[in-house]
Amino acid sequence: MKSKSLSYSSLILIHIIIALIIFVVPFLSKIYALLIPIFGFLIVVRNQNKNNEVLFVAAYLVGVEVFLRMTGGNFNNEYVKFLVMFFMLLGMFFSNFSISSFVYIILLLLLIPGILVTTAVENLDLDIKKALVFNLSGPFCLAIASIYTFKKRLLFSQLQNLLIAIGLPIVSTVAYLFLYNPSVKDVVRGTASNFETSGGFGPNQVSTILGLGMFVFFTQLILFSKSKLTILLNGVLFIFITYRGIVTFSRGGIITGAVMILALLFLLYYFSNSKGKGAFVLVFALTALMAVGIWGYSSMQTRGLIEKRYANQDAKGRVKKDRLGGREAIIDTDLKLFFENPITGIGAGMGKQLREESTGHASAAHNEISRMLSEHGLSGVFGLFILLLTPFVLYFNNKQHLYFLSFFVFWFLTINHAAMRIAAPAFIYALSLLSIQVKIPENDEKSID
Structure with a gap:
């Protein structure tokens, strides 16, 4: 050890x-x-x-x-x-x-009508190749990774x-x-997402990956720390990652990481025997204690502004009109475009341009579900059914996949606040399709190796 x-x-x-x-x-x-x-x-x-x-x-x-x-x-x-x-x-x-993974080949085929609609558009201002790659690289990555990981x-x-x-x-x-x-206190002035505390990069994406990091090192802490050294190391990493994630002032990734942890604790508690459930009371208490401590320190370093951020307030304590940083308007526009074009959709990658014509702002979609509906129409609806239902169908025959619910939650929440800008939601979704065994069956040991 x-x-x-x-x-x-x-x-x-x-x-x-x-x-x-x-x-x-x-x-x-x-x-x-x-x-x-x-x-x-x-x-x-x-x-x-x-x-x-x-x-x-x-x-x-x-x-x-x-x-x-x-x-x-x-x-x-x-x-x-x-x-x-x-x-x-x-x-x-x-x-x-697996031959059974053909369902994700169907998902790829469902993207084709939206591509054809876009390529038929005659618009000199639109870079079709760029629009298609930007919007479809995530779904393609998810489908191909899922074909490999399926069962x-x-x-x-x-x-x-x-x-x-x-x-x-x-x-x-x-x-x-x-x-x-090094000093969060010196750069936090308001309640907007903070590029300084995010390494000069997009706070939404930094928050997303740090939220995933929270889950990684929390699992290491409670399930795989067998010595005092690893307990201390994983505990420190979990605390630092959570703290730096919170002070990005981008809420989506941190909320997602917290929900992943709760989903894991729920499954662990649900499948534990009476003795195990008793032990988990201590785990819940220690987790809650760490959460309170991290939040308290974050509040101190941001002079209370982090509470206002999560309460959807500005620095003066006034409640902001929109709760999702402008995402509501984008979702509303996407749904309107879907109802206007329910069969074919408006075409893959066309949402940004049509939103500019409709609202005056060229905003990229932050919500993959509304984007699939507006840009792919009926094909997008069928694609979403595949994405939402298939992991649960597999899970019913693979209850040993203790991270299944956490992985699915990460994908679902992330695509609703950060679309598929990075590869993480696509790959983590694919991991939910794995067939996981906690122990090696004695009569099947060779096949596992």
Whole structure:
């Protein structure tokens, strides 16, 4: 156990050092962005994906995406999504995929009518290629990742290692945030999302990945901390990540992370025996105590402004008219466009332009559900049914997937406040389709290995 703890601690330390090096020499972020897929490809090919190496490479890419973006490492906005798709396809080449996953091939086919509607538009001001890539890279990434993960068998311990692969670069992200903005108190002046506390990058996306990081290190803390060192390390990481997520003043990611944790605690409590349920009373109490402490410290550092942010107030305590930062108007416009074009929709990627014509503001969709309805029409409705129902159908026969509900919640809440700007919701959704075993059946041990 000591060697494992030391290895885990070393990995954490290495990722803190990565943040420090890139903070000092920003150009190295691009080198980092190149090395990850190169080494990932070599590892997958060398092992012929016998241990689902593509999942671990993709998980690491998902965790590092926001860090690369905030440090200028990404070569374009869709860089990580395309890499995730590439590694999932590479995994299919080596390991095949379940025939039952055809439902996600249907999802891809349902996107075609919206693409055809867009390509038929004659508008010199519209960059069709850019509009399609921006709006469809997320759904394509989700579908391809889901085809690979559909009913793929993993041990629960392997699933946790996937979460660690996501969490390690999130440690780099948090370390970078402390280097970029060591004093939150000095930069917080109002209740709007804060770019200074978000490393100079979009607070919504930073909050989203930190919310996921909250869940990763909370699971490490309560389920996989077997020594005092790992308890202390995971506890500190959970506290720091949660604190830095809160002070981005972007609520969506933190609320999502909190709901993921509650969903996990609910399932753990529900499936525990009477003795286990008694032990969970202590877990609930300690979790609540940590939450109160983190919130209290955040309030002190922001001089009470964080409470006003979550109460939807401005710095003077006045309640704001819209609760979702302008997203209500975008959703209303999307629904109006859907009812006007219920069969074909307005075309993939056309929402931004038509919203500008309707409202005078060229706002990109933050809600993937309303976007699918307005841009894809009836095909979007069928696509949403597939996305919403399929994971639950699989879960009924796979109750050992203790993270299922948390993963589904992350995808659903994230696409409702941040659409699919980053690869995380697509990949985490795909992880909800895995067939997870907590223990290896004695008569099937060889097939697992």
